[in-house]
Amino acid sequence: MTNFSPEKLSVEYRDGITPVQPVIPRHYTLTHSDLTGDLFLTIGNHYAWDKVTSMRDEVLGEWKENSSFLYYCVYVYIDQEPFNQLISAKRYEVFRRELPLALTAIRCGDNLLFQNYPILDQAIIVVNFVSAYPPFARQENWGMFHNYSVK
Template sequence: MPEVDSKGPVENRCYTLTHSDFTGKLFLSVGLNFDKKAISGLYTRLMRDEVLAEWLKDKNDYSLHIYCHVSGGIILGTAGWRDSIFRRELPLVLKCFCKGDKALFDANPKLGDSPIFVHFNSSKTKYKKVEQWGTPKDYL
């Protein structure tokens, strides 16, 4: 993955969070692109339980965008079931992103006040939503 360090860059900084159903361990990759290797395995492509995130800049302000795949394509589980799991685990996921890149927030304290937008991606209108989930300071 292209290099990033604790200070930046912030814009287009990407996070890929995966986990092992066998060990329960979480794995976070940080780079200038999403970690395609981490999400390209057959099991991961079927489960689609990875969570992606990226920093986007609008004029002078940054926002952190989180992407959860609720439904669409060939995946295991109904949209309602997957939506409830993502929502239940989202506080832990947001802590992983924020604490896993804490050095970035230490080097750029203003980022702690940036809004977090969670994109629940779904082929079903009922579950396709974008919601604000606080700021990184809420999860550090």
């Protein structure tokens, strides 16, 4: 995993979302530049589809509620056109390796929300690896947000 550098992160709020409200709906689109290593986090009522490229290497996330607790749901798209299982296998490995960096960037980028609602640091993170290939299509628990805070 690449080390997280807060100075490489840019955050943009959209659609009336502020650094402290609302929690739901709150959608996150994390993209990056392969050239500079910069990370770009867009937080809004909807995903920032205008930031998504044909590479499909973004990390999407949103807060959800189940009965009485909140959890964070992540979506990563493993397959890329043209569909090829070997390419998907490589992308799956890269997503797994870089996901801790992405979660740290999301936690850091929305730090004021976590300061206002400390309970969010105890939220479970559910990662959905989306793929047409069964070995890569899975849902996993990736712990809680307090594991991804910048020390």
